[in-house]
Amino acid sequence: MEVKNFAVWxxxxxxxxxxxxxGIGVFFAIKERKKATSREFLVGGRQMSFGPVALSLTASFMSAVTVLGAPSEVYRFGASFILFFIAYTFVILFTAELFLPVFYRSGITSTYEYxxxxxxxxxxxxxxxxxVVQTILYTGVVVYAPALALNQVTGFDLWGSVFATGIVCTFYCTLGGLKAVVWTDAFQMVVMVVxxxxxxIQGSAHAGGxxxxxxxxTNGSRLNIFDFDVDPLRRHTFWTISVGGTFTWLGIYGVNQSTIQRCISCKTEKHAKLALYFNLLGLWIILVCAVFSGLIMYSHFKDCDPWTSGIISAPDQLMPYFVMExxxxxxxxxxxxxxxxxxxxLSTVAASINALATVTFEDFVKSCFPHVSDKLSTWISKGLCLLFGVLCTSMAVAASLMGSVVQAALSIHGMxxxxxxxxxxxxxxxPFVNxxxxxxxxxxxxTLSFWVAIGAFVYPAPDSKTWPLPLSTDQCVHLNVTSVPSVFPSRPAIxxxxxxxxxxxxxxxGCLGCIVAxxxxxxxxxxQKGKDIQPxxxxxVCNLFCFWSKKYKTLCWCGVQHDIETEQENLENGSAWKQEADSVLQNGLRRESLAQDVGYDPKDKSYDNMALEKITHF
Known part of the structure; x- marks a missing residue:
């Protein structure tokens, strides 16, 4: 195909x-240089507000996979992709009301501490x-996707683009830590929407409105959105997208370190929940933009599909080719x-690098070396950012072999x-699980999720289940289609x-198999005995249905002491918080937020009992 080059602008x-x-990375590196603790670097001192965190969450997971892949999916398979708004809604509700309160109140930095x-x-x-394996694989996909776009529209060297992306992400992530990641994400979210x-706007004008x-x-069958076929072998139906999509994205949002790390960086639990709900609005906006981009692209190419005509070599090149047109x-x-x-x-890779550095430091480094100084822990965290930046960038080479970027990315998350x-x-x-x-x-x-995913890679699904909607090449001037004889390996019944x-x-x-087993x-x-578990x-969830009876509530909680109301228990919990606050302050660590949470007064070293009760009585 003819490559159209960039102009100076x-x-x-x-x-x-x-x-x-x-520049944002440099700014926060200078601004936060006196706060040299791993806590400041990895979770922003837990003083972030919900606005930038919400934008950051949206930008991180609405990556180039969405910008390039989602319009292509809509162009080829129809607008049923819009049904992901149902999945996103359930995902945010479950994350905000089920998982986040547990993680936030536990005071953890890595979700795996839980x-x-x-x-x-x-x-x-x-x-x-x-x-760690999942995130490096996924990040490889999202590094490769825009490099492919740049190669398609400008003729830039593909791997030069990959390494440029990795270097910039690693640079500002290593310099500025989580605050740089969050504020850079907020800026990049604006760029994505614009x-x-x-x-x-321009595509609609070209199409006549x-x-x-x-x-x-409608004439091309792209608006047949609601397909209620329950066949699990169908690629996209109402059920696969709304139910399967909920499981897939809940694995990404509900328990993913990258998401939870930014939520627990918020100054309060309320701010963390607001960040998730405002982020839902961002997800809807990007989803609608992606779907309409795909429909406009179909309107433009309805008489000459550049993919089946051989003008482009992969479906994920459709969007950049359309833009250059x-x-x-x-x-x-x-x-x-x-x-x-x-x-x-950039937003996705930076968030992944920061999350990888956090879990490695918290789960491995601190376990082996519990008494590392603050200065050394910050340098170790920066070194881990650098290491994972190199690994994630290198993984893009493998991503070039994985086909459709949307399917590859979601398959990795599913597995x-x-x-x-x-x-x-x-x-x-x-509570009873040990x-x-x-x-x-x-x-x-x-085992189950890898079995089905690897099997699908070796034995692709029949065309009747995955083949795109009709695409026309009637008005193409030059066709570069080469017929390749279909060769199928012998297929077992499975x-x-x-x-x-x-x-x-x-x-x-994978999720249901894990739970049942x-x-x-x-x-x-x-x-597990309930008395051994901290409330x-x-x-x-079953507790919601037993609110009328303390007896049934206790039964649902499997013996866990769910109502901590006695004065003695409050005093014991309060004592623990006091000891931690005293220890922190005596050691000169910058943990003002903890001291404020328990109402610490540095003048007379007293504690606000009301604040203490609020903290201990969850």
Whole structure:
């Protein structure tokens, strides 16, 4: 195909993204240089407000995978992708009301600390190892995707683009820590929305208005959104997207270190919840923009599909090719779109690097070296950011072999995220599950999800389940289609059933497999005694249905002391907080937030009893 090169203004707009992002890292490195603790670097001193955190959450997971992949999905398979708004809604509700309160009140930095508090160290280390592998794989996909876009529209060297992305992300993440990541994400979220809007406005104008776009999409069967077929082998239906999508994204949001780390960096639990709910609005906005971009793209290419005609070599190149078509006479705007795609990647990669550094430091370094000084711990954290920046960038090479970026990204999250969601659900929702059930459930969940996903890679689903809607090449001037004879390996019977399940169900398979196995193993090996579990660490959903009776409430909580109301218990809990505050202040650590939480008065070293009661009586 003919590569259309950037104009000078395109380079200016695109370069501005990298300069501003790097500048934010430098700014926070200078601003926070006197706060040299790993706590400040990794969780922003727990003093963030909900606004920038909400923007950061949206930007991190609405990456280049969404900017490039989602419009392509809509173009080829129709607007049923919009049903993800149902999945996003359930995901945010479950995260904000079920998982976040447990994580926030536990005072943890790494979500995997929770697993040690609830179960034991082996469960924690197993989960941390799986998270590290999952995140490096996923980050490789989102680094590769925009590099492909840049290569497509400008002819830049593909791997040069990959390494430029990795270097910039690693630079500002290593310098500025979580605050730099959050504020850079907020800036990049704005760039993403502006980039999408420019495509929507110009694309609609080219198509003769939004009315024409809707009419042509209807004629092309792109608006047949509600398909209630319950067949789990169908790639996208109402059920695969709303149910399978909920499991997939809950594994990403509900228990993912990258998300929870930013939520617990908020100054209060209320701010953390507000960040999640405002983030939901951001998810909806980006989703609508992506879907309409796909419909406008279909309207533009309805008579000459550049993919089946051979003009482009992969579906994920559709969006950048479309942008270069409609902005051919408008220098600067193609650069804005590529900056939009790269904004998603920079935010995602930086958040992943920061989260990887956090779990490695908290779960491994601090466990081996508990008395590391603040200065050294900060340098170790920065070194880990640098290390994971290199690893994530290198993983992009593998991503080039994984096909569709949306399916690859969500498959990775399903394979690893589903069992992890099941593991945390066992801890939070089922008080009777013991560490053997948790570890056994995790291993079985991982085995099931990897089995189905790898099987699907080796034996792709039949075309009847995954083939796109009709695409026309009637008015293409030049066709570059080369017929390749179909060669199918001999397929076992399981390939057309188990291996052909929708990729959106991978997470549900891993999660439910983990939960069922965990419950059964716990009963077989002797369930956990309620008196041994801290009430902060569980949140049984069944408790909602037993509010009328203290007896049934106790039964649902499996003997956990859920009503901590006695004065003695308050005093004991308060004493623990006082000792921690005193210890922190005596050691000269910058933990003002803890002291404020318990009402510490440095003048007379007294404590506000009301604040103490509020803290201890969750």
């Amino acid at each position: 395109d380079y200016v707009v695109f370069a501005a993204l990298f300069v501003i992002s790097s 697993l040690q508090l609830r179960f034991n160290k082996p469960v924690r280390y197993a989960a941390t190892a799986i998270y 980039g999408f809007l420019s495509v929507l 939004l009315h024409n776009v809707i009419e042509q999409a 409609i902005f051919a006479t408008m220098p600067g705007l193609p650069g804005l779109f590529v900056a939009c795609a790269f904004s998603g990647t 690893c995220g589903g069992p992890m969601l099941g593991l945390f659900s066992l801890g939070v929702v089922f 560490w053997k059930g948790a570890l056994g459930g995790l291993l079985i969940g991982i 390939a057309d059933t188990w291996y052909s399940i929708s990729y959106l169900y991978y997470s549900a398979v 965990g419950v059964l193993i716990s009963f077989l090996t002797g369930h 902060l660490l569980i949140r049984p």
